[in-house]
Amino acid sequence: MTSASPRLLAAPASEWHRPAPDARGRRADVVLAVVLTAAMIGSVFLYQRTGMYGSSEAWVSIVWAVASGAPLAVRRRWPEAVAICSAVAFWWGGEFRVGEYLFSNIALFIAVYTLGAWGRRRTLATVLRLAIIAAMFVWLFWNLIVTAGISSVVPELSREGTLSPYVAFGLIQIIINLLYFGGAYYFGDAAFRSARARHELETLTLELAEERERTQQQAIALERVRIARELHDVVAHHVSVMGVQAGAARLVLDRDPAAARSSLLNVESSARTAVDELRLLLGALRDDQAAPAGDAATTHGVDQLGELVDDAVCAGLPTRLHVIGSRRAVPATIGLCVYRVAQEALTNTRKHGGAGATAELRLRYTDDSLEVEASDTGLGAGRSATASGAGMGHLGMRERVASVGGSIEIGPRSRGGYLVRARFPLAAEVTR
Template structure:
């Protein structure tokens, strides 16, 4: 907190704040004038100060307060001098002079921009005031004509008691002005810090919202890529096959068209599920949509690959274990993307093997084809990026690349314990 106070500088008040200072000074000036007239009427001093000096003193201790937050140190010095004139030369005003000096000293602590200068100025004013009080007390003790009704006899006489009261009263007066000024400055610094942190949090929320929107767009693009690329590649292959045998083998052409029809319906169904998820306000909508595809649908993917003209097999190794919907959906999408890439890049004579291995603490999916194995590796592609993002998001590992003996390999391993912990 100390470092914060030394590094932070309180900003200047607004124009409205300056107007309030001027209004306050004006009200205090009116009050001090009325108080001086009343004290003079009462006859508080037997020999009061002349009117011209009273006017100067009253103006000196009130008018500068209109600028108290512009130049707090200078204003406090002027007010302190006016206070001294009021007390030393019997200006008949004992009420508002104490208020104005308190406000001036308080303002240094609350609004002084240079904290070292503020502390030195207050200390100098307070020290000067105490010197004045002590000198007056010594003069009073040495002059029997002053306060003749008070006893001076004894160690703790009536005059000594009055002196102690004067000292204590001044200690409380100046101590309160000093303390509350510092307290106001510290409170303003804390408030500024909280406002800055609030602004930072608001900016962070905006950045988080923007990142969330960007992430949603990436997820949507990934889903659209997986759905469209898979089914369109199947329809493209079957359409070509149907075109080639349409005249010579109508039955085969009809079968190819049937595959195209089924793949189109599947694509529409998955797109509808995706759009339903996007429109839904349910926070579990994404997971519900994801649960519609999983390891149980791997056999359908393999059948679609065969129907599309790419021979494929599915092997399950190990004792099958239940996995979460997120793991099953991720493995399904990886297999779908790998088989789609096989049809698009491996060549017309390529075959694919899909192997699903269950280990005690993980599940592994491997898709191997016998195709060219290097064209896709050179270009990468959004499909590979999507696979890697999916697998990495749930703590898995992904290996993609051509095999040394030919063909292409996609292998992913997902720790089941990690997923359960999540």
């Protein structure tokens, strides 16, 4: 058994109880008992026919054969009782010279093996097997000692000498029995350990399958949270732009139809863009699988900041973009994060900056980092000078920046207005 499940394998054997056999196993045991019983009945008559052993009454032989073989029908359900019955029947056959030493040995071996392989109380199974083996060896030694003085028993074997033929015969019998009972004991324990290891492997397989299912569901849930954050950014940005443009169109509709028409065109454009992005994001939610990493929402990056500023200007928020340092390649994940932070910051300025607010967006490249800074001059209703940055939008920005290893500052400026500054680590630029 491999180290696939250290926790399970470390548990002592006494804590696991081998389950009883199923219907198929019980039928197999009944067939085995019937076959062995019939074989013993036939074998005992063949042995008696040779005249090599004592001749018992036919009914005695049949009763003995049934007593030896029939208990095996329930060997895996009650292994302790079957082992005792088989041992007693074996002793009975030897003492009363029924004269069958082939299938009765097989039946006893199976009984002792089954006790080791299927015994559910391990201490009892061990003690009972040792007791049966000890009793059998005591019986063997007793017979060897008794028959040593009876010359009519195996008369062809001389009893003279330290290592007489009879002593050699006795040693052979002891070795055979050691191998016989030792094999039954060892293979019984090995079968129990194998069944226990198989149970542990099946349990581990189920646990791994459940864990894999939980991990998959967690991954889907996390992806849905990411999509929800995307939805928040898309809706907040475009809806705020449409609201400002629609308000501007309403105010100038009578005196400047051309300006109203331009504002309404901007509303239409923002609405189309929002619908396209929402369709892409919501399409991922129709399946149980997480959205692919290449969704259109992830195509936003630092190159689209100019479009973001143009949208803010069209929405009535004077905004300027400054790029400081030499432009360089930025990973897509960081580029999207920069875009979303800037988008959220400008959206918040439009919502809370108040009339007359202006905004500045700075993108600063250094040797080992990229910094985006959004600041404004507004301090309107709904924005406190001591704002702590604990709103849902702010939490979303913090999570985004943290997910790519960056840091962020959010809060009011000492000279008025509001500041959002995020810094993202980049690989150091190589100079030639």
